[in-house]
Amino acid sequence: MLKSLKKLPIITSENSKDLLICQTNLHKLCEQFNVDYFVTSSKTHLRYLTGYNGSNGLLILNRNKIMFVTDSRYQNIIKDEVIADKKIIGTGNLLDFILKQNIIKNNSIIGYDPNSLQLVSYSLLENKFSSRKLKKLPNIIDKIMSVKGESEINKIKEAVKITDTVFNNILKLISPSITEKDISAEITYQQQKLGAEGDAFPPIIAFGERSALPHSHPTKRKISKGAVLLDFGCRVDGYNSDMTRTLYFGKANSSFKKHYQILLQAQEITLNSIKPGISGKKLDSIARNFLRKNRLDKYFIHSVGHGLSLDIHAFPRLSKTSTDILEVGNVITIEPGIYFPGKYGIRIEDDAIVGLITNILNKSPKNLIEI
Ligand SMILES: [Mn+2]
Structure with a gap:
């Protein structure tokens, strides 16, 4: 039964609050949403709910148990690393396999959420499960995952600390011949050297007018x-940790300085407005309205x-449209x-x-740094 979750999940095991939230919600999920099964192939759902960190897997939940299906490559790993009531090694396409094995019964209602389908496409799901009814549910697992327990918070704090340290080191490296790629490679190297599993995402390093592209790649x-x-x-x-700083190489001109101060104020006003119960939309509008007052919102x-x-x-x-509500x-x-x-x-x-x-976790300075 779902109680087995108590033993692991690798990510949440050290904290009973995480597991309580996790178990209570999972246990009620099928009943609450009136479905016979809930399926997910999202890598992060699988990691959070079962501890699995591989590339091919399916979690199937019914009203009384969690079933985990993967292929034979992961046979040994899942023995120790995955917690589920039933661990199944499938062959070929996992959807075909669970249908053949009658793991999901005919004429049943299958729930999934918008992030369930990372490793399996909707059309494939629809195609394979044509004799069953599919029901799209709200972002349930993501909502459960969003409330962090102590052990999860500690991991995020550690990630932030590494990022802060690396930022400080990078400041010392910036000199006339350095390239965007040099900085990016240095960040990746140093973060891992300090114990990170890897980058949260490929570093965005942008010089000069390239900084006007919000998601540029280092060149x-x-x-x-x-x-x-x-x-x-x-x-x-x-x-993950995720931090952005904008510096100036040389002496900043007055327009840059002015814009920097206004943006910093917008960021701090928004940070100071964070509280349980506020919506994503409201928080977004606080920054946007402040920038509007300064004619910078566009x-x-x-x-x-x-x-x-x-x-x-x-x-x-x-975001502008998010009705998500912040929680402790x-x-x-x-x-x-x-x-x-x-x-x-x-x-x-x-x-x-x-x-x-x-x-606020980051300790890296936010006053304008001119190098
Ligand atoms: Mn970000």
């Missing part, structure tokens, strides 16, 4: 007078931030940015734990 471009945008993070036991072309979890962009969403134990990032094409972009991002008192 061989050498540094020159202008903005230097660094957005990076790392992963510790699956949990340069703010993305959302104010996002939830941080085993996924780098997780629940709760913080959520971890989020606040990252407003303003972008002037052909000139420069400025973005500042910190990670924070939602609580009665907001805990």
Whole structure:
């Protein structure tokens, strides 16, 4: 039965609160949403709920047990690393396999959520399960995952600490011949050297007018007078950090300085507004309205931030349209940015734990650094 979850999941085992939330919600899930089964193939769902960290797997939940299906490559690993009531080694396509084995009965209702289908496409699911009814449910697992327990918080704190340390080291490395790629490689190397499992995402390092592209990839471009945008993070036991700082190589001109101060204020006002019960939409509007008052809102072309979890962009969403409500134990990032094409972009991002008192995790300086 679901009680077996108590033994692991690798990610949540050290904290009973995580497991309690996890078990209670999972246990009620099929009943609450009136489905016979719930299926997910999301890598992060699988890791969170069973401890599995491989590339091919399916979790099938019915009203009284969790079944985990993978292929023979993972046979040995799952013996120790996966917690489920039933561990099944399938052959060929896992959906075909579970149908053949009658693991999911005919005429049943199968629930899935928007992130369930990472390793299996909807059309495939629809095609294979034509004799069963599919029912799309809200983001249940992501919502469960968004409330962090102590052990999860500690992993995020460790990831943030590594990122802060590396940022400080990078500042010392910036010199006239350095390239975007040099910095990116150094970040990846140093974060792992300090114990990270890997980068949270490929570092975004952008010099000069390239900083006006919110998601640029590092190039061989050498540094020159202008903005230097660094957005990076790392992963510790699956949990991510995500931080952005914008520096200036040389002496910043007055327009850059003015924009920097306004953006920093927008970011801090938003950070100070974080509280349980506030919506993602409201938080986004706080940054946007402040920038509007300063006639800069049209340069703010993305959302104010996002939830941080085993996924780098997780629940709760913080955007113009998000009705997600912040809860105690959520971890989020606040990252407003303003972008002037052909000139420069400025973005500042910190990670924070939602609580009665907001805990801002990053310690890297935010005053304008001119190198
Ligand atoms: Mn981010």
